[in-house]
Amino acid sequence: MNAGPQLTRVPLASAAPGSPRHLTVVRYGKANARPKAYLQAALHADEIPGLLVLHHLRMLLDNAAARGEVIGQVVVNPYANPIGLAQNVNAKLLGRYALSGGGNFNRQYPDVVEAVATKVSSTLGDDPAINVATIRRAVNEVLDSLAPLADTDRLRLTLMRLAADADVVLDLHCDEEALLHLYTGKPLWPAASDLSAQLGSRLTLLAAKSGGNPFDEAVGGIWWSLAERFPGKPVPPACLSATVELRGEADVSDEVARVDAENLLKFLTRRGVLAGDPGVLPHPLGDATPLDGVDIVRAPVQGVVSYTRALGEQVAAGDVVAVMVDPGAEDPKSARSEVRTVATGLLFTRRSTRFARAGDVLVKVAGATPLAERIGGPLLSD
Numbered sequence: 001m002n003a004g005p006q007l008t009r010v011p012l013a014s015a016a017p018g019s020p021r022h023l024t025v026v027r028y029g030k031a032n033a034r035p036k037a038y039l040q041a042a043l044h045a046d047e048i049p050g051l052l053v054l055h056h057l058r059m060l061l062d063n064a065a066a067r068g069e070v071i072g073q074v075v076v077n078p079y080a081n082p083i084g085l086a087q088n089v090n091a092k093l094l095g096r097y098a099l100s101g102g103g104n105f106n107r108q109y110p111d112v113v114e115a116v117a118t119k120v121s122s123t124l125g126d127d128p129a130i131n132v133a134t135i136r137r138a139v140n141e142v143l144d145s146l147a148p149l150a151d152t153d154r155l156r157l158t159l160m161r162l163a164a165d166a167d168v169v170l171d172l173h174c175d176e177e178a179l180l181h182l183y184t185g186k187p188l189w190p191a192a193s194d195l196s197a198q199l200g201s202r203l204t205l206l207a208a209k210s211g212g213n214p215f216d217e218a219v220g221g222i223w224w225s226l227a228e229r230f231p232g233k234p235v236p237p238a239c240l241s242a243t244v245e246l247r248g249e250a251d252v253s254d255e256v257a258r259v260d261a262e263n264l265l266k267f268l269t270r271r272g273v274l275a276g277d278p279g280v281l282p283h284p285l286g287d288a289t290p291l292d293g294v295d296i297v298r299a300p301v302q303g304v305v306s307y308t309r310a311l312g313e314q315v316a317a318g319d320v321v322a323v324m325v326d327p328g329a330e331d332p333k334s335a336r337s338e339v340r341t342v343a344t345g346l347l348f349t350r351r352s353t354r355f356a357r358a359g360d361v362l363v364k365v366a367g368a369t370p371l372a373e374r375i376g377g378p379l380l381s382d
């Protein structure tokens with residue numbers, strides 16, 4: 001097999017007669033070559049920046065392949081969610097939740113840990129490399145044995161099967177308005193700090209278990225869950241799996257996407273997937289903080305949202321970050337409600353729609369210390 005690119009159409013479950021769906025998967029490098037990297041974009045189908053970044057990355061990888069520089073393999077899934085991409089309501093693309101009722105497209109990935117543990121419990125030994133190969137085989141066997149029915153669950157399984165045996169998994173998302181930031185597993189830090197520095201990430205959020213089994217954790221968390229299960233056996237965190245939040249939903253331009261793609265290429269080069277010189281690792285722009293230190297600030301009432309603080313500002317616990325204005329208040333003097341954060345840290349996301357219902361997420365502030373009300377709870381906003 002040559003170095004690629006090799007493009008395959010991976011069929012997906014059809015939602016209705018006459019409506020076939022597929023993924024377009026592009027492979028570089030020899031099958032089974034290591035390290036293997038897997039990248040996908042727009043799992044939340046209305047998060048567009050990653051679509052353009054992978055377009056640019058494919059052009060860079062085409063050139064690398066032509067120069068014979070693909071040492072491992074790179075699997076690019078340039079649009080991960082054709083179900084969501086087809087969801088238009090009132091002339092708007094709505095890709096976060098399945099309109100069919102299948103839930104948030106980045107939650108409820110198959111949890112294979114129990115089944116894999118049963119398969120490998122008597123075969124794990126003292127050689128970490130052999131254990132990694134044993135576990136990867138078992139993961140693939142378990143995924144092959146699953147047969148979900150709903151089209152959304154079958155998409156989830158297809159994505160897991162593309163990614164589960166990779167050394168590097170990057171799931172490209174964005175927030176509404178946001179700084180570039182990452183989510184990754186606590187056991188992967190600081191090993192993943194080169195990813196953060198190369199991408200110019202302003203913040204990395206760490207958790208071992210966020211709740212809801214999002215894609216990056218369903219893939220990467222297999223390793224630290226098994227390490228915990230078999231403390232006497234060496235089970236390394238063999239998959240660097242991360243969610244890359246490529247700023248805000250409107251931050252889409254060729255100029256920015258090209259630089260992001262070049263940075264991903266340098267990261268893959270530094271990780272030995274590609275040959276060549278990745279250059280000097282840039283100075284990190286941000287730190288890692290615990291996911292349970294993020295204050296997810298919600299609207300206390302319905303109303304118009306007027307922010308008082310900007311993205312990228314350092315705020316302190318007790319600071320007002322927004323004012324909500326109730327357009328239906330009897331007296332306009334009592335229409336305004338201040339919204340405060342309980343964290344001290346970096347304001348890194350904001351809601352884009354300037355009207356909110358009570359309970360909607362307005363901003364997120366990343367603090368360095370876990371917040372009492374967040375510990376042990378579901379750590380991701382839905």
Ligand SMILES: [Zn+2]
Nearest residue numbers: 044047173174
């Ligand atoms: Zn997303």
